[in-house]
Amino acid sequence: xxxxxxxxxxxxxxxxxxxxxxxxxxxxxxxxxxxxxxxxxxxxxxxxxxxxxxxxxxxxxxxxxxxxxxxxxxxxxxxxxxxxxxxxxxxxxxxxxxxxxxxxxxxxxxxxxxxxxxxxxxxxxxxxxxxxxxxxxxxxxxxxxxxxxxxxxxxxxxxxxxxxxxxxxxxxxxxxxxxxxxxxxxxxxxxxxxx
Numbered sequence: 421x422x423x424x425x426x427x428x429x430x431x432x433x434x435x436x437x438x439x440x441x442x443x444x445x446x447x448x449x450x451x452x453x454x455x456x457x458x459x460x461x462x463x464x465x466x467x468x469x470x471x472x473x474x475x476x477x478x479x480x481x482x483x484x485x486x487x488x489x490x491x492x493x494x495x496x497x498x499x500x501x502x503x504x505x506x507x508x509x510x511x512x513x514x515x516x517x518x519x520x521x522x523x524x525x526x527x528x529x530x531x532x533x534x535x536x537x538x539x540x541x542x543x544x545x546x547x548x549x550x551x552x553x554x555x556x557x558x559x560x561x562x563x564x565x566x567x568x569x570x571x572x573x574x575x576x577x578x579x580x581x582x583x584x585x586x587x588x589x590x591x592x593x594x595x596x597x598x599x600x601x602x603x604x605x606x607x608x609x610x611x612x613x614x615x
Contacts, residue, residue: 444566444569445568445581447561447591450603452602458524463598472535483539483562488577490537493533494526494529494530499519501520506518515528541597543562545560546560549586551574561581568581584606587609588609590602
């Protein structure tokens with residue numbers, strides 16, 4: 421993945437659900453940005469990725485166990501492998517090939533699985549981040565009433581985005597799935613705010 425340089429603003433909202441207190445927040449987009457390399461061809465292959473609609477609203481209490489289950493199952497069922505190894509291409513967004521894939525492949529499978537379970541399409545979006553080690557990474561965002569939560573192949577538990585330690589650069593538009601928006605937020609956001 422290549423990093424995005426961008427501007428963004430965000431607000432924090434605090435919420436509680438299922439007897440546990442979580443700091444939830446919604447990432448706020450500031451402007452449109454081009455999609456990451458690999459995303460447009462994935463849209464062509466997978467109609468549900470960019471043109472999917474449907475699903476139903478779920479309460480946070482109903483959604484969180486489903487998100488946790490899908491995150492764990494996909495993480496356990498897919499082995500980490502580079503695009504070069506699985507597809508022979510340097511940057512190829514796809515569902516896992518032979519149960520192998522890189523970060524965006526995990527995220528795509530999680531999205532497809534959640535859509536199949538009836539999760540609302542307009543509540544799921546891919547997001548490009550910089551991980552704690554300074555590497556480009558892709559995760560799946562799920563928007564609940566209490567905020568945006570991250571399904572990540574590097575972590576077994578679904579967390580509020582602000583608890584990941586990641587810097588969020590850009591995310592798929594929740595409402596217009598083929599578009600991307602700058603969502604600059606997180607610990608290293610200031611490094612990208614002037615570019």
